[in-house]
Amino acid sequence: MVLILALAALLAGPLAWQLLQRWTGIHKALGLVMGVVMAGLVTLIITHTVQEGGLVALVFALFGFVLPLGAERALRRSEWTIHRVTLALGIAGLLLHNLSDGAALAAASLSADGGTALLMAVILHRLPAGLAVWWLVSNDFGTRLAIGSIAAMALATIAGYFVGELVLGGLDEAGRAWFIAFVAGSLAHLAVHRLGGGHERHHH
Numbered sequence: 302m303v304l305i306l307a308l309a310a311l312l313a314g315p316l317a318w319q320l321l322q323r324w325t326g327i328h329k330a331l332g333l334v335m336g337v338v339m340a341g342l343v344t345l346i347i348t349h350t351v352q353e354g355g356l357v358a359l360v361f362a363l364f365g366f367v368l369p370l371g372a373e374r375a376l377r378r379s380e381w382t383i384h385r386v387t388l389a390l391g392i393a394g395l396l397l398h399n400l401s402d403g404a405a406l407a408a409a410s411l412s413a414d415g416g417t418a419l420l421m422a423v424i425l426h427r428l429p430a431g432l433a434v435w436w437l438v439s440n441d442f443g444t445r446l447a448i449g450s451i452a453a454m455a456l457a458t459i460a461g462y463f464v465g466e467l468v469l470g471g472l473d474e475a476g477r478a479w480f481i482a483f484v485a486g487s488l489a490h491l492a493v494h495r496l497g498g499g500h501e502r503h504h505h
Contacts, residue, residue, distance in 0.1 A: 303406050304462050307424050308455050314431020315451060318439075332496050335436050338429045339492035345426055346398065346485040354478030361479045365486025384494065387487050388437065392450050394484025395434065396457040397477065402427070403461020404469055430454070437491055 321331060350358040369387040402423050409420045431451055439447035460468070469477070 303410050303420055303424070304403070304459065307402065307406055307427055307458055310424050310427035311431040311451065311455055311458065313428050314433070315435040315439075315447070317428065317432050318435050335433070336492070336496055338436075339433055339489065342426065342429045342433050343485050343489045343492075346488075347482055350478040350482035350485065352478075354475040354482065357475075358478050358482035361482040362486035362489075365483035365488075366490045367486075369487060369490045384441070384491070388442070388491060391437075391484050391488045391491060392434070392453070394481050394487070395430070396453055398481055398484075399454045399457035400461035400465055401469060401477075401481075403458040403463075404465025405461075406458075407462045407465060433488070433492075437488070437495060441495075 321334065347358065347362050350362070354361075369383055405423050406420065409417075409423070431454070434450050434454065435447050438450050
C-alpha cells in the first residue's frame with residue numbers, strides 16, 4: 302500500500318503541473334511557485350545527505366551548483382550541451398535517490414512502530430519531486446523524455462522497495478550521500494537557469 306501511495310504521489314507531479322498551467326489566478330506566478338518547490342526539494346535532499354554524509358555534503362552541493370555555471374561561462378558555445386549533461390546527471394542522481402526512497406519505504410513499513418513519520422516524509426516529498434522533474438525536462442527536452450524520466454524514477458522506487466537494501470548495501474553511505482548532494486546542487490543550478498529563462502524550448 303505504501304509503495305502504491307509513493308508512486309501515486311510521484312505521478313501526481315505532472316498532473317499538478319498541468320493544473321497549475323490552467324489555473325488562471327496563479328499562471329503568472331508559476332516561476333515563483335516552482336522556485337519555492339525547487340528550493341524546498343533541494344533543501345530536503347541536502348538535509349538528508351548531510352545526515353548521511355556529514356557537512357562535507359554541503360561542499361559537494363555547492364560544487365554541483367557552481368561547476369555547470371563555470372563550464373557554461375568557459376564554453377559558451379557548448380552551453381546547451383552542458384545543460385543537457387547536467388540534467389542527465391541530475392536524473393541519474395534522482396534515480397539513486399528514488400532507490401533509497403523505495404528501500405526506506407520497505408524498512409519503515411516493517412518497523413515496530415510502523416515508521417509513520419518516515420513513511421509520510423518519503424511519500425509527501427514525491428509530489429514536488431515529480432513536479433520538479435516534469436518542469437525541468439518537459440519544456441526543454443520534450444514530453445517523451447519527461448515521461449521517461451518519471452517512469453524511470455517510478456521503476457527505481459519499485460526496485461528500491463524490493464531489493465534496495467541489497468543494492469545499496471554494497472555502496473558506501475557517505476559516498477552515496479555526497480553524490481546525491483552534488484546532484485542536488487546541479488538541480489538547483491538547473492532551476493535557477495530555467496527561472497532565468499535560459500534555453501526556453503518547447504516540444505509537444
